[in-house]
Amino acid sequence: MGPIVGTYSLILGSYSAASIGTWAVVFVVDSVAEVQPFNDANVLAAAAATTGLFDANTKYIRLENPGDVSFLFNPSSDLILDGEVIDRFSLPAGFEARIPNQSITESFSGSPTRIFEKTATEYNNLPIGIQRNLALLYGPIGREITGAGTYRFNNFHAYNGSYSIWSLTVEFERLNHRVIVSDTGGGLSGRTWTLVDSNQVSTAVTPTSQTSTEVIFDFDSFSDGSYYLVGSGVQFASFQLGGNVTITGSGGINLGGTANIVYIADSTGIYTLVPGKLNDTIYTGLADPETLEVKIPDPFIKTAYLGES
Amino acid sequence: MRDHQPITLETFNGLWRKGDPEDTPPDHFSDCNNVSFLGVASFQTRPGVGLHQNVLAPLGNIVRMYNYITQDKNTLIVLTYNTTTNTGSIYHVIDGTTVFGPLLSIVGMTDFAFVAYAGRAYISPFSSFLTGGLNIEKGLQNEFLYVYKGDGTAARKAGANAPTGTIAIANGAAGNTDPGFKLFGVVFETDTGYLSPPAAFNSFTTSAAQSVSFSSIPVSVQAFVTKRHIVATKTIINYNGNTTGYIYYFIPNAILNDNVTTTLPDISFFDIDLLDDASELLDNFAEIPAGAGLTLYHNRLILYTTFTDISLAYCSLPGEPEAFDQVDGLIVAPLDGNPITNANELRDIFYVNKRNRTLAYSDNGDVPSSWGPPTVIDQAIGAPIHGVATFIDSGSTSVNYLIMASYKGIVVFNGVYALPELSWKIADLWNELDRNEFRKIQFLNDSIGQLLYIVLPTGILLVGDYNNGLDPKNIRWTKWEFNFNIRTIALVNINELIIGAGL
Numbered sequence: 158m159g160p161i162v163g164t165y166s167l168i169l170g171s172y173s174a175a176s177i178g179t180w181a182v183v184f185v186v187d188s189v190a191e192v193q194p195f196n197d198a199n200v201l202a203a204a205a206a207t208t209g210l211f212d213a214n215t216k217y218i219r220l221e222n223p224g225d226v227s228f229l230f231n232p233s234s235d236l237i238l239d240g241e242v243i244d245r246f247s248l249p250a251g252f253e254a255r256i257p258n259q260s261i262t263e264s265f266s267g268s269p270t271r272i273f274e275k276t277a278t279e280y281n282n283l284p285i286g287i288q289r290n291l292a293l294l295y296g297p298i299g300r301e302i303t304g305a306g307t308y309r310f311n312n313f314h315a316y317n318g319s320y321s322i323w324s325l326t327v328e329f330e331r332l333n334h335r336v337i338v339s340d341t342g343g344g345l346s347g348r349t350w351t352l353v354d355s356n357q358v359s360t361a362v363t364p365t366s367q368t369s370t371e372v373i374f375d376f377d378s379f380s381d382g383s384y385y386l387v388g389s390g391v392q393f394a395s396f397q398l399g400g401n402v403t404i405t406g407s408g409g410i411n412l413g414g415t416a417n418i419v420y421i422a423d424s425t426g427i428y429t430l431v432p433g434k435l436n437d438t439i440y441t442g443l444a445d446p447e448t449l450e451v452k453i454p455d456p457f458i459k460t461a462y463l464g465e466s
Numbered sequence: 467m468r469d470h471q472p473i474t475l476e477t478f479n480g481l482w483r484k485g486d487p488e489d490t491p492p493d494h495f496s497d498c499n500n501v502s503f504l505g506v507a508s509f510q511t512r513p514g515v516g517l518h519q520n521v522l523a524p525l526g527n528i529v530r531m532y533n534y535i536t537q538d539k540n541t542l543i544v545l546t547y548n549t550t551t552n553t554g555s556i557y558h559v560i561d562g563t564t565v566f567g568p569l570l571s572i573v574g575m576t577d578f579a580f581v582a583y584a585g586r587a588y589i590s591p592f593s594s595f596l597t598g599g600l601n602i603e604k605g606l607q608n609e610f611l612y613v614y615k616g617d618g619t620a621a622r623k624a625g626a627n628a629p630t631g632t633i634a635i636a637n638g639a640a641g642n643t644d645p646g647f648k649l650f651g652v653v654f655e656t657d658t659g660y661l662s663p664p665a666a667f668n669s670f671t672t673s674a675a676q677s678v679s680f681s682s683i684p685v686s687v688q689a690f691v692t693k694r695h696i697v698a699t700k701t702i703i704n705y706n707g708n709t710t711g712y713i714y715y716f717i718p719n720a721i722l723n724d725n726v727t728t729t730l731p732d733i734s735f736f737d738i739d740l741l742d743d744a745s746e747l748l749d750n751f752a753e754i755p756a757g758a759g760l761t762l763y764h765n766r767l768i769l770y771t772t773f774t775d776i777s778l779a780y781c782s783l784p785g786e787p788e789a790f791d792q793v794d795g796l797i798v799a800p801l802d803g804n805p806i807t808n809a810n811e812l813r814d815i816f817y818v819n820k821r822n823r824t825l826a827y828s829d830n831g832d833v834p835s836s837w838g839p840p841t842v843i844d845q846a847i848g849a850p851i852h853g854v855a856t857f858i859d860s861g862s863t864s865v866n867y868l869i870m871a872s873y874k875g876i877v878v879f880n881g882v883y884a885l886p887e888l889s890w891k892i893a894d895l896w897n898e899l900d901r902n903e904f905r906k907i908q909f910l911n912d913s914i915g916q917l918l919y920i921v922l923p924t925g926i927l928l929v930g931d932y933n934n935g936l937d938p939k940n941i942r943w944t945k946w947e948f949n950f951n952i953r954t955i956a957l958v959n960i961n962e963l964i965i966g967a968g969l
């Protein structure tokens with residue numbers, strides 16, 4: 158068995174079906190550096206006086222987009238998904254933050270801000286000036302807000318149905334693939350699971366074991382391609398901070414590589430090939446960790462007549 | 467098992483992707499990933515990658531990168547692309563901790579051409595345009611050739627505006643001139659040595675035994691103009707009123723070494739002193755249109771495939787990379803609807819590629835417009851925009867041969883194309899590539915390590931090890947994949963491979 162390739166923490170809401178309609182917006186910001194704490198009491202008091210939505214004594218998290226578009230989140234009450242689900246082929250790089258629409262009160266000064274919604278989610282009462290950009294199924298839909306003015310978002314639909322919470326990239330046949338999903342917040346009970354391949358073909362999969370805090374899958378083999386393991390339910394429909402979700406991967410055979418589950422927000426950048434180096438060091442696009450040591454993905458050879466590496 | 471005949475594998479000669487996998491020779495791989503070759507017969511896991519930048523905010527979404535050898539360093543010049551704003555930005559990466567830039571940011575710049583010349587970087591922004599269902603690469607509309615001095619200051623348009631206004635001339639103190647009617651003008655010189663077309667003309671009849679004094683000498687609004695020259699015709703007997711119809715010469719010592727002074731008194735010269743011809747500057751571009759490619763030939767900077775002329779290559783004056791004559795400083799490839807995609811010098815011949823055609827021009831010592839018509843070398847094999855291998859950290863494509871990533875495969879060109887192609891063993895892999903995405907192919911040749919590196923449109927690296935021989939049989943192919951998409955590569959410090967990862 159190969160070692161764990163990567164361990165990442167997400168903060169997810171529980172998957173309660175209650176309060177449908179509260180959650181629907183995903184913001185993407187370009188840089189970790191743009192996420193900052195914000196507790197300027199004077200500003201907040203003024204904002205509270207104007208909007209009635211802010212508390213001068215709360216320490217908020219500010220997402221600041223280029224063009225002075227910023228949003229404030231209350232980490233104790235606003236749901237934030239910290240990080241982006243990797244998809245090397247379709248998803249944009251960046252950070253996601255899922256927030257309740259009631260928190261969006263800041264002005265947009267003209268620079269596009271991207272809003273992402275799950276594909277096939279119904280659109281509802283988007284203000285004038287919001288344009289839609291399509292993305293792949295099971296990836297987010299990008300929308301750009303353009304123009305000046307103050308926008309309030311109301312009446313977004315919830316994320317009904319399945320939503321990809323992580324992707325599993327598999328390059329070639331392997332044995333003994335084990336994927337573990339754990340949620341210390343206990344939000345995994347009752348989920349059913351679907352494996353979606355790169356052609357968007359869905360196959361129901363049954364976990365080896367499943368509790369409210371941990372789901373284990375053992376897959377036999379994969380062909381080339383990218384796969385999405387999708388949990389059922391109304392996602393992010395209710396606000397409640399969950400625990401950490403840890404994604405781990407193990408498996409692989411000698412000479413045949415390992416299950417390659419790496420959670421990276423943005424691995425783009427400039428690299429140097431280092432003779433004799435036994436692993437890859439990659440940028441993550443995250444504040445912590447900024448870089449990641451990963452195994453060289455799936456080194457293998459396949460000969461002509463043995464049929465297996 | 468009684469009749470089983472064991473097979474001993476003593477050599478591993480790399481990937482074989484041609485025909486039925488069952489036809490793969492025993493000493494080849496029917497598939498492989500992330501292995502490199504060791505010695506003449508073995509393989510191992512490829513080397514790992516490390517971070518090239520150790521800074522708080524490393525550059526992201528790299529789309530193009532060249533090694534940029536300045537006068538004292540081996541550096542990188544890098545294009546990043548912001549998908550939200552559709553803006554490309556160019557940076558100068560000095561080393562792991564020092565980055566200059568953005569030197570230049572342009573909306574719609576998804577790629578750029580680059581040539582280093584005298585320590586300076588010449589940069590031409592371009593992009594792909596869908597034409598008739600095919601992507602073609604050409605210079606951005608209403609954009610220009612830029613020059614960057616390598617010092618961290620912003621890149622600026624190459625060339626300079628011609629002077630405006632009118633120079634004033636009067637007799638100066640006692641001195642020496644041939645008496646008679648003459649025309650005078652002003653030439654700007656920039657900090658990169660570019661000489662503008664003469665302008666600000668005026669006429670004056672000089673008097674014997676008197677020098678000439680100039681005033682109202684135009685000053686450029688462009689701060690990079692650092693010198694101004696006064697030019698003059700020889701004495702004109704019958705002036706026809708056409709100020710640009712005469713030959714202008716630089717007046718010796720009539721130079722202002724600044725961009726401030728507007729007077730220059732008491733200059734003496736005889737007609738016989740006027741030797742340095744400035745008339746060839748008259749047809750120069752003040753702003754050189756952007757092209758999809760830059761290269762050097764006979765010390766000329768060649769810029770090809772502008773937005774409006776996809777079969778045209780502009781050739782600068784020798785040794786003056788910003789001096790492009792609009793009239794006769796150009797060559798035209800046959801107008802077949804396909805753009806010029808690449809151009810390289812090999813053994814004194816200038817080879818021009820289209821996507822599936824190869825042409826040859828030869829410098830006859832006259833102006834470039836007289837070099838044609840070209841010799842057609844091949845009507846079927848060409849090269850994509852980054853598809854000719856550059857060697858180690860020189861950035862040059864030519865040693866004693868060229869290696870090209872053509873539609874047919876990876877071929878060696880030494881005046882003729884050597885067939886079968888180098889990629890013969892992996893023909894199926896090559897043919898599966900999307901030809902409309904061949905612009906994404908970038909090709910390097912580490913002739914020290916004897917490795918070919920080819921960025922494929924799919925974001926992986928195809929590696930050819932030719933330590934056993936640079937021929938279709940002995941080259942050993944392998945694929946390298948990473949946890950990122952490779953978009954561009956460069957070799958620095960002789961043969962250190964730098965990888966640019968993008969979305």
